[in-house]
Amino acid sequence: MLTLRSITKHFGATIALDGIDLDIAAGEVHALIGENGAGKSTLMNILAGAFPPDAGTMMAGGQPYAPRGPADARERGIAHIHQELALCPHLSVAENILMGIEPSRGGWLQRDALNDRAAALLADFGRDGIDPRARTGNLPLADQQVVEICRALARDARVLLMDEPTSSLQRANVERLFDTVRRLRDRGIAIIYISHFLEEVREIATRFTVLRDGRSVGGGELARVSDDELISMMVGRDIQSTPSPTPDPRLPTPEVVLQVRNLSAPPRLRVASFDLHRGEVLGIAGLIGSGRTDLVRSLFGLQKAIGEVTMNGNGFGYLSEDRKNEGLALQLPIADNVTMSRFQTCARGGWIDRRRQNVQTEDVMQRLRIKAPGPRGVVGRLSGGNQQKVALARLLHQDPDVLLLDEPARGVDVGSKSDIYREIRRLAAEGKGIVMVSSYLPELFEVCDTIAVMTRGRLSPSRPASEWTADAILQTAIGAET
Amino acid sequence: MNRWIRIVAPVAGLLGVILLFAILTGSPERYLSGANLRVVLAQTVIVAIGAIGMTMIIVSGGIDLSVGAVIALTSVVTALALRDGWMPIAALSAGIVAGGIVGIVNGLAITTLRVVPFIATLGMLGVARGVAKYVADQQTVNPPPTWLNELAVTFPSRDWMLFAPGVWIAIILAAMMALVLRNTVFGRRVFALGSNEAAARACGINTGALKVRIYALAGLFFGLAGVMQMSRLRQGDPTVAVGVELDVIAAVVIGGASLSGGEGSIAGAMIGALVMAFLRNGSQQMGWPNYVQEIIIGVVIVLAVAADRWRASRAAERS
Numbered sequence: 124m125l126t127l128r129s130i131t132k133h134f135g136a137t138i139a140l141d142g143i144d145l146d147i148a149a150g151e152v153h154a155l156i157g158e159n160g161a162g163k164s165t166l167m168n169i170l171a172g173a174f175p176p177d178a179g180t181m182m183a184g185g186q187p188y189a190p191r192g193p194a195d196a197r198e199r200g201i202a203h204i205h206q207e208l209a210l211c212p213h214l215s216v217a218e219n220i221l222m223g224i225e226p227s228r229g230g231w232l233q234r235d236a237l238n239d240r241a242a243a244l245l246a247d248f249g250r251d252g253i254d255p256r257a258r259t260g261n262l263p264l265a266d267q268q269v270v271e272i273c274r275a276l277a278r279d280a281r282v283l284l285m286d287e288p289t290s291s292l293q294r295a296n297v298e299r300l301f302d303t304v305r306r307l308r309d310r311g312i313a314i315i316y317i318s319h320f321l322e323e324v325r326e327i328a329t330r331f332t333v334l335r336d337g338r339s340v341g342g343g344e345l346a347r348v349s350d351d352e353l354i355s356m357m358v359g360r361d362i363q364s365t366p367s368p369t370p371d372p373r374l375p376t377p378e379v380v381l382q383v384r385n386l387s388a389p390p391r392l393r394v395a396s397f398d399l400h401r402g403e404v405l406g407i408a409g410l411i412g413s414g415r416t417d418l419v420r421s422l423f424g425l426q427k428a429i430g431e432v433t434m435n436g437n438g439f440g441y442l443s444e445d446r447k448n449e450g451l452a453l454q455l456p457i458a459d460n461v462t463m464s465r466f467q468t469c470a471r472g473g474w475i476d477r478r479r480q481n482v483q484t485e486d487v488m489q490r491l492r493i494k495a496p497g498p499r500g501v502v503g504r505l506s507g508g509n510q511q512k513v514a515l516a517r518l519l520h521q522d523p524d525v526l527l528l529d530e531p532a533r534g535v536d537v538g539s540k541s542d543i544y545r546e547i548r549r550l551a552a553e554g555k556g557i558v559m560v561s562s563y564l565p566e567l568f569e570v571c572d573t574i575a576v577m578t579r580g581r582l583s584p585s586r587p588a589s590e591w592t593a594d595a596i597l598q599t600a601i602g603a604e605t
Numbered sequence: 606m607n608r609w610i611r612i613v614a615p616v617a618g619l620l621g622v623i624l625l626f627a628i629l630t631g632s633p634e635r636y637l638s639g640a641n642l643r644v645v646l647a648q649t650v651i652v653a654i655g656a657i658g659m660t661m662i663i664v665s666g667g668i669d670l671s672v673g674a675v676i677a678l679t680s681v682v683t684a685l686a687l688r689d690g691w692m693p694i695a696a697l698s699a700g701i702v703a704g705g706i707v708g709i710v711n712g713l714a715i716t717t718l719r720v721v722p723f724i725a726t727l728g729m730l731g732v733a734r735g736v737a738k739y740v741a742d743q744q745t746v747n748p749p750p751t752w753l754n755e756l757a758v759t760f761p762s763r764d765w766m767l768f769a770p771g772v773w774i775a776i777i778l779a780a781m782m783a784l785v786l787r788n789t790v791f792g793r794r795v796f797a798l799g800s801n802e803a804a805a806r807a808c809g810i811n812t813g814a815l816k817v818r819i820y821a822l823a824g825l826f827f828g829l830a831g832v833m834q835m836s837r838l839r840q841g842d843p844t845v846a847v848g849v850e851l852d853v854i855a856a857v858v859i860g861g862a863s864l865s866g867g868e869g870s871i872a873g874a875m876i877g878a879l880v881m882a883f884l885r886n887g888s889q890q891m892g893w894p895n896y897v898q899e900i901i902i903g904v905v906i907v908l909a910v911a912a913d914r915w916r917a918s919r920a921a922e923r924s
Contacts, residue, residue: 193806193807194806194807194808194809197807197808197809198809209801209803209804209807210801210804211796211797211800211801211804211805211867212800212801212867213796213799213800213867213868214793214796214797214800218793218796218797219804222797222804222805222808222810223805223808223809223810224808224809225790225793227789227790230789230790230791231788231789231790232788232789232790232792232793234788274808
């Protein structure tokens with residue numbers, strides 16, 4: 124049904140995909156697994172026509188396949204069900220299912236035919252409980268997913284790409300979704316199913332491919348491999364033995380700076396409790412969407428949450444994972460970005476003293492080795508690594524006692540990474556408490572004193588990094604029994 | 606249920622305004638008289654016809670700030686055509702088509718130049734006003750009297766018509782467009798575009814062409830509103846209708862449309878136009894100065910949208 128040969132894709136200097144081969148048969152549910160950033164989404168986007176590969180060939184249904192865009196991919200029977208749904212919430216279920224191919228006569232919508240066809244598609248699924256006339260935005264998420272799948276089927280999709288379809292579903296709805304997937308499979312539709320959850324994958328898929336760092340590192344029958352084998356394929360052997368840093372023996376100090384008890388921010392964050400000491404870097408591991416970001420956001424007050432938080436210090440600093448939208452004002456100079464959280468330190472009577480602002484900025488720029496023309500350089504023109512350092516520099520200038528860092532070194536070059544790691548360790552040595560969310564296991568082991576793992580909104584107890592292994596973190600993250 | 610509230614709330618607001626002024630003026634029999642009703646309706650024709658086109662644009666997630674200028678331009682075009690000896694029906698068509706052409710230009714600026722609707726139509730606001738002054742030679746254009754002057758009169762010459770012909774035209778067009786928005790492929794795609802443009806595009810809908818059609822069709826309505834303006838003044842005036850776009854947008858928004866698209870109805874917009882017309886009329890009857898009307902209408906617009914936001918956030922919490 125679908126054959127991929129040596130698919131390669133670069134983004135700038137990074138290799139996202141490096142010669143991927145993949146064969147999917149009709150009526151097969153094929154699991155695509157791998158850590159965050161392994162290249163799964165890039166591969167799906169290429170298949171769905173979002174962008175072309177740099178090299179490699181694709182065949183669909185025995186014909187060469189090179190989609191010109193998403194619409195073309197749909198024409199060829201390949202439909203992408205996104206993590207975020209692409210529906211029109213204000214329109215009815217039937218209108219969404221048949222959008223673009225509405226039955227009509229002389230421009231007038233044939234509403235009966237529209238509703239009947241949609242009802243037939245829904246009934247085919249055993250989901251005739253969904254009213255085709257209902258307003259789509261009022262349906263529960265699981266039902267909205269069914270609407271999106273029916274939309275693909277209405278156009279005769281032969282291949283469905285399902286990207287983390289269960290990440291926002293409750294267990295009962297996962298069962299319903301699996302029912303749907305099995306029905307599709309039985310009709311001869313090929314399904315590529317992306318999920319982090321191995322138990323789920325085993326329940327629904329027969330064959331698998333593991334991606335790691337843009338390469339396919341394993342594949343075959345799911346029944347023939349153990350969870351441990353899958354996990355070691357995902358993690359790779361090379362980082363197994365990464366030693367924990369040899370920390371300053373005086374750190375972390377026994378002084379608790381932040382105590383969190385039963386913090387919960389529905390729907391994603393269910394429960395989190397931990398103590399953070401001065402001088403401690405606490406790493407929060409876990410999958411994307413597991414509630415890690417919700418944890419730091421609710422601690423910073425950006426999200427409604429309940430629970431008990433005791434703070435024995437001065438102020439929170441927050442570094443968003445979304446640098447472009449929440450981390451920086453890209454059009455403004457470095458100095459404004461750095462001093463923004465505490466303008467008062469360089470202002471007199473409401474007027475900003477530029478000289479003082481520049482001096483303060485140059486100070487943190489040196490400390491973080493930010494390469495820029497000067498404190499008045501526009502942030503948007505800096506490289507990604509230097510931008511990220513400016514975002515971190517703002518926290519240095521703000522000087523809070525607790526720093527909440529969400530993916531502080533994501534998407535930056537190696538040199539900047541090590542500068543950022545060094546700075547985090549230095550902040551800890553100065554007696555700050557640091558919570559650091561990261562998807563990158565080597566980084567957690569390199570920087571953190573303690574690590575806790577988020578699994579579907581539940582945070583594990585935090586333990587010293589030396590007591591964790593990469594396997595154990597991943598197993599906890601995907602909810603496998605150890 | 607939600608859909609019901611969206612219509613019931615503006616209707617309740619309208620009844621509230623009417624009731625309030627019936628009591629305040631102390632002479633409900635005069636405020637509610639047939640004669641006064643005709644005055645109110647005749648006054649609201651221009652805003653109502655504009656609101657029909659604007660509803661479509663706002664539902665699709667767009668905005669058009671050039672309406673007032675387009676009304677001035679098309680009123681001048683119509684008057685010029687009459688003065689040059691065109692038949693009234695031809696002059697009427699010329700006014701409408703001129704509005705449509707401006708709409709096409711707006712649509713093309715938005716799609717091909719990729720300028721957001723707010724800016725594209727803000728630019729058109731200036732261009733259309735300038736062109737109106739140029740073609741009118743910076744003067745009012747006085748056409749010979751024709752039946753076009755009867756379209757928007759307060760008291761029609763034939764008693765059996767009850768209201769001015771323009772009122773009936775507005776009612777018929779509103780009913781038609783309500784049907785088009787609800788029951789044609791085009792209408793549903795207008796909603797799809799405003800609800801989730803990316804989804805519409807992913808379904809193979811040519812969103813660029815759709816936008817041009819929306820602004821062009823709305824432009825025809827603005828052109829007709831310009832003809833009504835000419836009819837009311839009995840002349841083409843290039844300086845008329847300054848700021849009317851804000852009344853038109855306010856009518857649509859009071860009627861329950863969301864400026865972020867996907868929501869709105871013609872019926873609601875018509876009620877919104879009436880709310881403002883009754884407010885104006887009531888204030889005049891109270892002898893309140895103009896600035897009081899302006900303040901009241903400003904407050905009503907903000908309160909209407911705030912009520913809508915409040916409803917939306919409650920609905921979001923429930924689900």
